[in-house]
Amino acid sequence: MARTILWRLLYALPIAFGVSLVCFMLVYIAPGDPLQTVLPPDANAEMIEIVKRAYGFDKPLPVQFAQWLWRAAHGDFGLSVATRRPVSLEVGGALANTMVLAVFAVPLSFAVGAGLGTLAGCAPPGRLGRTLDRLVTGTAVMGVSVPNYWLGLVLVIVFAVELSWLPASGMGMGGSDGFSVLRWADLHYLVLPVVTLALVPVGIIARSTRAAVLEVRGQDFVTTLRAKGLTELAVVRHVLKNAAPGMLAVMGLQFGYLMGGSILVEPVFAWPGSGTLLGRAIVNRDVPVLQGAILSLALIFVATNLAVDLLQAAMDPRVRRA
């Protein structure tokens, strides 16, 4: 097992390198200028040269990339072009804020999605079962199809503007510095963004779970279990156990997505997470922040996939043997 973990961690290195390289190239292929955020529209050529030199953007691109890579390998991701704050602080702070959302959105989406999917997959034959299945499938399709930034706006209009039950945006009166999930005054800022963010994973997890459960239910061993006289509840337990590794893989992927925040949803709620950070960095062409954020998110995906693989191996002996 230790060897597997080590290998998987080693795999992460070329992935991180590849992601960084692609991201770096994409930023420079896109039209625009990393210094736009600090230079006024009428900055003249002489001034641009001085600022480029000061920020290190005067060097050839391969040299810039190599220098960034060398510093990153030593834990220094550089300074944001826009704010001159260390990228590690910028990305760390944003990821922590997104983590607050994910901590609530992940269990919510997993519980609701897996619950609905199981319900649809295990629906009894007959009219009631079909209706239940269609209802759940319809809900899941809606979850996947409804643009979540639109849903966020609708929720804000209903619950913040019209009903005044919940705040419209932000992380509380003190911002993220003073935010505590243990205080209702802060906690209720989470409700709308968490529900909005959880919607897509609910749909995806529900559909995957339903498919996995239906597939397992059609296998011979389920017929054998029933023939042996097991109750339907016991059969469902066996079905879920067998469907779990597949569901876990989907959930792992969704966890990664939620940790990445949402470029569309977080700005709707003025939530200072990784999605907002990425959106701002793209608009500003803030290369160091983009590099740092994307690399961090890529590593989170790699770590999540590793954790999912290990969990799958722990749950399913066939995976261990493979």
Next chain:
Amino acid sequence: MARSSLSRLAAAGLLLSASAAQGAGVLTVAMTAGDIPVTGGNPDQGFEGFRFVATNLYDALINWDLSRADRLAVIKPGLATEWRVDPANTRRWLFTLRDGVKWHDGCPFTADDVVWNFGRFDEKAPQWNPQQFALSRAYLPNFAGAEKVDDKTVALTTKIPSSLFPYEVSFILMTSRCRAEALKYDWAALASQPSGTGPYRFDRMVPHERLEMVPNAEYWDKARVPKQDRLVLLPMPEASTRTAALLSGQVNFVEAPTPDALPRLKSSGMRIVTNAYPHNWSYQLNFVNGPFRDVRVRRAANYALNRADIVELLGGVAQEGPANVPPNTSYYGHPVSYKYDLPKAKALLKEAGCAPCKVTFAISTSGSGQMQPLPMNGLIKSQLEEAGFEVTLRVMDWNALLALARGGVESAPDVDAINVSRAVQDPINGMTRFMQKAQWSPRGGNWGHYYSEDAENLIAAAFNEFDLEKREGILTQIHEKMVDDAVMIWVVHDLNPRALSPKVQGFVQAQSWFQDLTPVTVAK
């Protein structure tokens, strides 16, 4: 007993007057900026950074008078009480400094501080900071050097004689040398401990989320000591988020609500304030390649625009702008009137032999001062095509359009016009930078390389005329020349809508990109 009661009454009176001086309520502003503007001196985020952060924390030697809504804002004494050109040398300006001013850190404001601040543009100086250099230097194209004359006088020299130099100086904000030295020139630390002389002091900041300022009770201009308890600035680039935040009571002052949100805001009791200001939504034209080299084509484009329709599209929060500066500008003059005249536009195009007149406009999807660029450009395209143009819109993001604007016409020869809205609050930023040969891109703001010998002569005369009344006459001629030559396609001037909670009182919307928040009170 009587004495005790009297002293208690006196104390109560003192407390009351102190609380009135300290102000009332918290003013919470939702800005359109995507981030908190830079706090350590000259700001980023365009003029919104100046409006909310820089001009509150800092003063320039020359400030802007933002106290009136009924006229365009003009410059006024700031940290300098007066300025005059040296009679012996018209490239040398003498600034008399204000007495008794203190930085927020308690250090006295001195002539050495002023020289130190202008020294920030010297790459070899210890106070050289690339970010501040980038954010400041372009405002001072004509600056050559600074020297202390005596404890109360500083001399600034210019590259060429320039009567317009005071406008340049108004954009350079003075920061505390004392604080910078105490922090050993750690610019990141300075951003969270800024020290200026402005009406507000920095209190706390959560990066990217909120900036809080409190009144500077020691402010040298007693009439401008803020009347609120606290000013909170929140970046909210999403217009719908700003609207929801105002309607739900999270903020009480919102920048630039979208036109379609105005009826809803009004019906909820919010106050919508608008005013003309020196903003210009226009297209700079290509004078090197393409049909706009012909003045008849440029005029045709200006006559083809039905600006009233565009104002209607914007829900009425814009003013028709058939000339470069708004009509109440002192040097507006009597320019040619490009009122909507479709037959004239068609005739001009026919006379120019441009049919169909194919043009490509580079436009953005959003951006500072760009209003509603996509629907506006869509409507303009249809209006121009009715006159005989064939318009291709090349859509890009704001950053890409700015890069194209900076690169100049030679980096984009196939683009006939760029749609970058402009601040036109002084003659340099409003006119001369778009007309002078010395400003041909990539050296300056004359993107399309417009050139006219007459214009060059007029601009030179304006720079060399130090009698303000006579200079006004020349500036008027420049504006009339600019419009006659159709140097741009002019569309509208924004009326800069803001939505205020009914609790917010005392806000006077100046005709400026900058605003004074100090008189505002917020009922609790």
